[in-house]
Amino acid sequence: VDRARRQPPHKTATIRDVAVRAGVGVGTVSRVLNGSPKVSEEARRRVGEAIAELGYRRSAVARTLSTGRTQTIGVVAPFITTGSVSERLRGVIASLRDHGDYDLMLFDVETSAQRSDAFRDFACRDRVDGLLVISLSPSDAEVEHLRRERLPVVLVDVGHPEFPHVMIDDVRGGEIATEHLLDRGHRRIGFVGDSPSLFGFVSSEQRRLGMSRALRRAGIEPDPSLERRGEHGREQARDLALTLLDSDPPTAIFAASDIQAMGVLEAAAALSLDVPRDLAVIGFDDLEVSSPLGLTTVRQPLRETGERAAELLLAAITGADRRPVEELAPLSLIVRHTT
Amino acid sequence: VDRARRQPPHKTATIRDVAVRAGVGVGTVSRVLNGSPKVSEEARRRVGEAIAELGYRRSAVARTLSTGRTQTIGVVAPFITTGSVSERLRGVIASLRDHGDYDLMLFDVETSAQRSDAFRDFACRDRVDGLLVISLSPSDAEVEHLRRERLPVVLVDVGHPEFPHVMIDDVRGGEIATEHLLDRGHRRIGFVGDSPSLFGFVSSEQRRLGMSRALRRAGIEPDPSLERRGEHGREQARDLALTLLDSDPPTAIFAASDIQAMGVLEAAAALSLDVPRDLAVIGFDDLEVSSPLGLTTVRQPLRETGERAAELLLAAITGADRRPVEELAPLSLIVRHTT
DNA sequence: ATGAAAGCGCTAACAT
DNA sequence: ATGTTAGCGCTTTCAT
Numbered sequence: 001v002d003r004a005r006r007q008p009p010h011k012t013a014t015i016r017d018v019a020v021r022a023g024v025g026v027g028t029v030s031r032v033l034n035g036s037p038k039v040s041e042e043a044r045r046r047v048g049e050a051i052a053e054l055g056y057r058r059s060a061v062a063r064t065l066s067t068g069r070t071q072t073i074g075v076v077a078p079f080i081t082t083g084s085v086s087e088r089l090r091g092v093i094a095s096l097r098d099h100g101d102y103d104l105m106l107f108d109v110e111t112s113a114q115r116s117d118a119f120r121d122f123a124c125r126d127r128v129d130g131l132l133v134i135s136l137s138p139s140d141a142e143v144e145h146l147r148r149e150r151l152p153v154v155l156v157d158v159g160h161p162e163f164p165h166v167m168i169d170d171v172r173g174g175e176i177a178t179e180h181l182l183d184r185g186h187r188r189i190g191f192v193g194d195s196p197s198l199f200g201f202v203s204s205e206q207r208r209l210g211m212s213r214a215l216r217r218a219g220i221e222p223d224p225s226l227e228r229r230g231e232h233g234r235e236q237a238r239d240l241a242l243t244l245l246d247s248d249p250p251t252a253i254f255a256a257s258d259i260q261a262m263g264v265l266e267a268a269a270a271l272s273l274d275v276p277r278d279l280a281v282i283g284f285d286d287l288e289v290s291s292p293l294g295l296t297t298v299r300q301p302l303r304e305t306g307e308r309a310a311e312l313l314l315a316a317i318t319g320a321d322r323r324p325v326e327e328l329a330p331l332s333l334i335v336r337h338t339t
Numbered sequence: 340v341d342r343a344r345r346q347p348p349h350k351t352a353t354i355r356d357v358a359v360r361a362g363v364g365v366g367t368v369s370r371v372l373n374g375s376p377k378v379s380e381e382a383r384r385r386v387g388e389a390i391a392e393l394g395y396r397r398s399a400v401a402r403t404l405s406t407g408r409t410q411t412i413g414v415v416a417p418f419i420t421t422g423s424v425s426e427r428l429r430g431v432i433a434s435l436r437d438h439g440d441y442d443l444m445l446f447d448v449e450t451s452a453q454r455s456d457a458f459r460d461f462a463c464r465d466r467v468d469g470l471l472v473i474s475l476s477p478s479d480a481e482v483e484h485l486r487r488e489r490l491p492v493v494l495v496d497v498g499h500p501e502f503p504h505v506m507i508d509d510v511r512g513g514e515i516a517t518e519h520l521l522d523r524g525h526r527r528i529g530f531v532g533d534s535p536s537l538f539g540f541v542s543s544e545q546r547r548l549g550m551s552r553a554l555r556r557a558g559i560e561p562d563p564s565l566e567r568r569g570e571h572g573r574e575q576a577r578d579l580a581l582t583l584l585d586s587d588p589p590t591a592i593f594a595a596s597d598i599q600a601m602g603v604l605e606a607a608a609a610l611s612l613d614v615p616r617d618l619a620v621i622g623f624d625d626l627e628v629s630s631p632l633g634l635t636t637v638r639q640p641l642r643e644t645g646e647r648a649a650e651l652l653l654a655a656i657t658g659a660d661r662r663p664v665e666e667l668a669p670l671s672l673i674v675r676h677t678t
Numbered sequence: 679a680t681g682a683a684a685g686c687g688c689t690a691a692c693a694t
Numbered sequence: 695a696t697g698t699t700a701g702c703g704c705t706t707t708c709a710t
Binding site: 012055057059060061062064065070072079083086089090093097103104105106107108114120121122124125126127148149234262263265266269288289291292293294 | 351394396398399400401403404409411418422425428429432436442443444445446447453459460461463464465466487488573601602604605608627628630631632633
């Protein structure tokens with residue numbers, strides 16, 4: 001037979017089609033769709049049938065335009081660069097799933113330009129109901145923008161008086177790492193971390209500050225020649241570590257993140273240094289891979305903070321509680337085999 | 340002064356406001372917005388000013404409702420479970436950024452229910468212009484749905500006659516891994532992989548199939564008692580490996596992914612087995628962490644396939660080329676220290 | 679080149 | 695309980 005004739009360009013069924021088919025008004029269909037109680041059983045049934053027959057599904061955009069709610073939250077993060085982000089994202093996603101029916105738009109930021117784009121084009125009520133900013137410290141202009149937009153915002157990994165945020169005490173974390181190295185008898189301790197970019201990363205420097213404090217407290221003057229900074233990333237950290245180990249090397253290195261610690265480990269391997277005998281290494285984060293790597297590290301609850309931040313955001317979106325909360329997640333030392 | 344009076348609920352400026360302010364019609368404003376050539380310099384200038392003064396930014400939803408295009412692509416992936424997904428996502432994001440101005444919605448799938456949700460609620464033209472499906476093999480019903488919806492789809496990591504897809508030859512990969520182990524003199528080779536869930540993961544079984552083939556070719560009959568399957572994940576793999584190593588253990592283990600290989604490594608460590616002397620381990624993927632881990636593995640270009648898939652999707656969206664393409668990414672053996 | 683007006687698919691207020 | 699209608703903010707004919 002020849003009824004393979006292409007069906008009309010597949011105009012997807014609208015609420016009006018359903019109404020006609022069910023022999024009711026669009027209002028009734030809408031009410032059914034939204035679970036309003038003021039609909040007769042009869043109508044509800046007919047609408048249900050029509051929907052099934054037509055394969056109707058309501059348009060999210062139309063609904064958004066009409067209600068002003070997008071049922072979507074945006075996540076802005078320097079995704080590529082940090083190994084910790086995807087772990088956090090898991091928490092966010094889990095939380096979103098549990099506490100409401102929100103979709104997720106991901107906005108990756110790798111350059112300053114992208115960063116501005118994110119806050120300008122992405123951060124508006126029109127597109128998302130709320131914004132989760134990970135590891136990026138908003139500039140004053142961005143803060144101002146966010147406020148005018150009246151967009152609920154929660155920060156993770158950075159603090160700000162204006163917005164609720166969940167973070168850790170990075171300075172204390174740096175102290176913990178350094179104290180551990182000190183306990184192990186190290187006196188010459190190197191540091192590998194992120195360069196303080198215009199970009200908004202701040203935790204690396206905070207951690208280094210903690211290191212300096214712990215050092216001074218132990219009567220050791222921090223030695224800038226033992227510090228290396230560069231772009232975030234395993235390979236970059238490896239190269240930095242190489243220059244650090246080149247001559248007059250430290251006996252231990254504190255890496256500002258586990259990703260960077262991995263680079264340090266690679267450098268040590270390249271130089272045939274025995275870890276921890278020739279060189280002790282401690283990282284920060286406790287990524288999933290840190291365990292099989294045997295990496296000693298300062299643990300922060302990545303996943304949990306992601307979850308918590310999402311909860312705070314959802315709370316801010318659904319109203320009520322919009323006071324700037326500050327939550328500090330606990331840190332702990334995980335000793336494995338690299339120290 | 341007391342003009343801190345709350346400004347009216349911040350009705351964000353609309354195209355109509357701009358039109359009024361510029362003293363032109365909305366049509367003209369729209370034309371300016373869309374870079375139409377048929378606008379006088381004068382009008383263009385006035386509109387530009389009005390936009391600046393009002394801080395106007397056009398509504399993406401309204402535009403979507405009107406044009407039917409969302410400028411968004413959806414990614415469906417079993418995010419939590421596989422370490423390779425985030426690596427792939429990087430490629431996708433990079434590609435999206437380079438080849439067009441698309442946003443990204445992420446849909447994580449962890450259960451069968453979520454999986455259905457994804458394809459039902461998420462996979463429609465209304466929300467995204469195209470869909471990238473990672474590591475999930477669509478069911479017949481889902482395929483049918485996707486087709487009626489006329490939604491451009493590209494598959495990564497799984498094949499399908501209906502859709503363009505970029506994947507690898509998993510069977511061949513399993514052979515490569517096994518041949519390497521065989522070369523090293525191993526005869527009793529164990530396997531740790533994913534259980535063939537109703538869920539749609541298929542690569543693990545394909546890789547095991549390749550292993551069996553290589554074994555038979557070498558005159559060895561595959562021994563099912565040396566195979567373990569379970570949920571994807573490092574810890575699960577560790578436990579599986581433990582049962583495998585419990586009694587009459589193999590001398591080498593092929594893990595269907597690097598994540599699982601890490602679990603195997605942990606099991607070996609827990610049992611104080613020396614790797615590779617007592618137990619050789621080979622993985623699959625070559626994640627970023629595999630290098631510092633010293634893990635021998637079969638490398639597949641994760642990031643590149645993500646990029647390529649996004650390119651194919653964009654091509655499919657912008658028209659023309661919608662023939663089902665099949666692209667096979669190259670595999671390579673990376674020998675490190677675990678074999 | 680430009681303004682007016684008709685949708686896009688939905689919700690919500692209003693009338694019945 | 696239900697139908698009708700006026701938006702939501704934009705694009706896109708269609709006149710002019």
